[in-house]
Amino acid sequence: MRDLTRNGCRRKDSGDLSPERNRAMLHDSDQKRAISPISNEELARIREEAMDFANVGIYRYRMDGTVVFIDAGVLRLLDMEDEISDPSELFGRNISELIQYVEHPRSLRQQVIEHGPLKNVEYRYRTLKGEDRWVYHSVLLVNDAVTGEQELLVLARDITELKKSALALAASEKRWRTLIEGSQQGIMVCAGSPARIMLLNPALLGMLGQPESAWQGREVHDLIGRFHPEDREAALARFSALPETDPGTVRTELRLLDPGDRTIWVELRSSVIEFDGRPAVQTCVTDVTTRIEALRQRQEIEAKMHDAQRLESLGVLAGGVAHDFNNLLAAIMGNAEFLRDGVIGSPDLEVHVTEISHAAERAADLCRQLLAYSGRRKLAKQPLDLNALVEDTTRLIDVTVSRRVRLVRELTPGLPCISGDASQVRQVVMNLVTNAAEALGCEPGGITIRTGTSPMSRGDLSRHIMGESLAPGPYVHVEVQDDGCGMEEDVCKRIFDPFFTTKFTGRGLGLAAVRGIVRSHGGAFDVQSRPGQGTRIRAIFPVSDQPMISRKDTPIIADWRGSGTVLLADDEAGPRNITARLLTAIGFECVCSQNGEEAVRRFREDPDRFRLAVLDVVMPVCDGPGCLRELRRLRPDLPVLFISGYDDDSLKTELADPSTAFLQKPFRMTNLREQLRRLSAGEEPDRGSLS
Structure with missing residues (x-):
């Protein structure tokens, strides 16, 4: 019969064991008999020490929250060791009095009732000393041995240090990801052999024009193909080779091709890092296209810098000179x-006075152009008839060009309107014709001025100078063609550059100014020229969707006379005296002030005395707008006329009131009389002209 153990397995008899094995078994048996059993008290002590070492505590409480047991480990978790030496002092207290939750948890009681025993439920609470603790709770329901009442037995393990480390690690990773993903620089990490792409940030993906999934895990060689053929070897060295020099000095500028074959200049900076526990190469990719282009243009910019500074100074000077003039x-x-x-009745003297007036008006027009050049005069756009402007301008040109020049007009009738500043568009026509006449020199020849309209596609516009960014649609053009000497192609490309000229006495500003005007009107140029065959320059302007406004001039009442007292404020003695004489000649009594503060003081003495006020805009102590505000506080219905050597662009708020008007210096008595008449009668002031 076989010898079986109690579990049914065959037991080997002693014959199956070697003598050495038998002796070893007898020795183990003797050792086991020599170990004395551990008492319950000793076992409890060992368990308590182990729990203390592991930061574990035990507490037990009834369903109503009454604590029936708590050990020293819980006192340590609650940070109450210094205040309470014997845990039994807390027996009978409610558990809610001992624990202040930072994030109020779901009831342990409810969870145990619903789901049974719980393990490692994370709680965050604040001790009575104000320190935050994170604790794992393992909970089960037990019954009181005496009453049979259900109670909760909780094993609490302190994980505060572990949690703080985890939170710090998560915060560090979040900061790292924020820096990487929010960086304007492209960043890529490559590792392995052959080198593979481990990470790309959004900035680099934007340069490549593809999503991360298209590149993640691919070999670096696949990316190298996106570089210019001449730069691929250098790119491969930067992305995959471990630099031997200091990473801070490893910098390479290469050409990267985007999906549209547009060249992007990039700067590569590589450094060795540890990524996922192994060596890797991190490469920062910076788009330096703008910088490279700037470097290419540096010489040209430096060459023009002096001229630009001179023009800026000239603009400031022009504005001040125009105002003073x-x-x-x-x-x-x-x-x-x-x-x-x-001098009425003396023809000889009348001629001289008329010449003085005409010369002053021409000087005033020149000052307005200076103000526009300096930026102190805003150019007002309105619907314009290009044919009418060409007619008006060429009448003036007829008397200035050489008699050997045949000036021909070929104007297309019924042109749509354009939106522009009349004086500026006239300057375009004038400069183009003047330039054509100078191209003819002393030789006889012809100049033809044409107008017309045509729809322009994007392709048509791309062939025009400054036309690439314009919207397709209908355009009106004016072109000037001469049969002069013509130009070489390299000269033709530069005729609109500032300070470029082929004339001995030229300054190179005429066509540059024309280019600026056309650009500000949303237009473009087309230039056709060949040596010996003449030149044709066409300027195009977008069609305006606003109709021409037929303006009916209100007849000026030349014999109107005013009455009452006018308050005049002007810091310049000459203009103040002549304005006072003009006001007196119109019929007013005039009270003069040298600045706005003096004017307010005089007005405050008797506000009802004054019929209206005439104020210079630019004055020391208190300027015109400031004076207006003070006067209107004393008398809101006071009519006010502003006068200035500048234009009215700075008075938009003030001129919104119909009882306020503007007149630009210098002005004629008829214009002054008409503005005063309208203000006195409560009519809308004339906004159509500045003087």
């Missing part, structure tokens, strides 16, 4: 008005 011209034109009345 307008004040001088105000005195000249005002005195000419009085001279005209005194």
